[in-house]
Amino acid sequence: MACPERARIFRDGQGSAVSTIERQELTDQRRKKLRAITELGFEPYPRTYHCTHTIPQVLAEYSLRPAEELERDRPRVRVAGRVMTMRPHGKAGFAHLAGGGQRLQVYVRLDAVGERHFELYKLLDLGDLIGVEGYMFRTRTGELTVHAEQLQFLAKALLPLPEKWHGLTDVETRYRQRYLDLMVNPEVRQIFERRAKLVEAIRQFLNAEGFLEVETPMMQPLAGGAMARPFVTHHNALDMDLYLRVAPELYLKRLIVGGFERVYEINRNFRNEGISTQHNPEFTMLEFYQAYADYEDMMRLSEQLLRHVAQKVLGGLEFDWAGHRISLAKFERLTMREAIVKFWPPEAGRGPTLADLAEPKNVFPWIDVYNSWAAAASGSQTLTLDRGTAPGAAVQALFEVLAERHLIQPIFITEFPLEVSPLSKQKPDDPNFVERFELYIGGMEIANAFSELNDPAEQRDRFEYQQMLREKGDLAAHSIDEDYIRALSYGMPPTGGEGIGIDRLTMLLTDSRSIRDVILFPLLRPQKSAD
């Protein structure tokens, strides 16, 4: 058995001396117990344990069976799990085993398991993994319990579990050591089970609609498809810089050109931007594209998709989020400019009318009006625009500051300004705006979709405008993707495309306030170690 006697001491991020497995007193005690267990003739790290049931299976099969029936049949089980509680009583004792997100009680008594196995029971620590063979019964208090006849030691917890009553609440430790969080906080496990179910429901829905799931590059020579700063990496053999993708969009549309008329991808995007409760540098995005469709079709599809997911995951269309009751029964629609008019704060005086906003450039005086009010009003943020901000970008900025937090119930915000939408098709009757929408739920942007621009000449103009922004220092602006223009030049059918943020959708359906609560291992600053 490899147990180095010497301590290797590391320092954690807080600078305090933290030993790894090799030092602490508690660990020493547990290592001694592991030796004692070995001396009893149990393998310290056995290879396998063949269970007849998982813990959830035992509970499902026997929970409804009355005590007399169990007493008569004495059904036998072999189960395994992690010891979560121990209540020894002299020559007998109880323990709860955790497995599959549930707990099952085990009763161990000397006269039933014999000397050697009872010694093992006494040497167990909270957190150890064991197997139990015995028969089902109910205790005096009625709890379904395995009456053990054999114990099998499976693995030792050398480190102590967090406190059994309060659990683990320190947020940093929960994220850094998610395995501990999962062990002791059952609701955390449920969030990730629900997330998996959600993704499964999406696949189910899209597959049934005839969409093909594909995988496109996550390392790209050009980072396109979204306005975001990319991560850069380097391929040694080719001696070339590559970008981690900010979106799969341009590749998926190449597939539409190639004749896959309905495709989707669920995978990670990487954006080198700030971190917040709604942003993790890597996040999961669903994108889907449908040929011979437009953004109106995408709205209809979004509603169907989200309802399907909610039905599968929640069993209904309503859920609570951040103290709001949200219903997916109805999706509202407003144009971006209508939202500005509607959510203009009355205290700020007369706001713009739709006619006032007909021309995007007319938004600037209204931003001044808003700012002079917001500067005086407490709690309202003013809007600062960089010099040379395009009119359309200003419209979007005003929309975000006025309306976003009010958009709790599902609502499609349509008609985005041209300048902030380099890949969307213009509205035929108003070329300053495009056929695009974003779906807001719970004050968060959940989806973004548009009628895909398929005119290669127009696309080149848009890219050139983006290039100009880049040269002016906007690192999130698009680069010109010549091959994408070439693909469009072969002819892309009219296409509707959409992206849905899986993490945010999961936040909604699990009532999570932070994106970190729906990502198993969110990015944190690494802890420093110094030996």
Add this chain to the structure above:
RNA sequence: GGGCCGGUAGCUCAAUGGUAGAGCACUGCCCUUUUAAGGCAGGGGUUCUGGGUUCGAGUCCCAGCCGGCUCACCA
């Protein structure tokens, strides 16, 4: 990156500038249907780090590290 709040035993938390504590966990003893089991007796601390003020610092000051919230950027 800015602002606010925080970091004390393995975990959850206390502690007017005056001897660092409790509960759980841990160790020993008792206990054959308990369940936050119980009873008795114990062990465990670089109070995030480094400076400073003070007779004396967990507490006050400065710098740093880490985290949370929030703003900015973004989805």
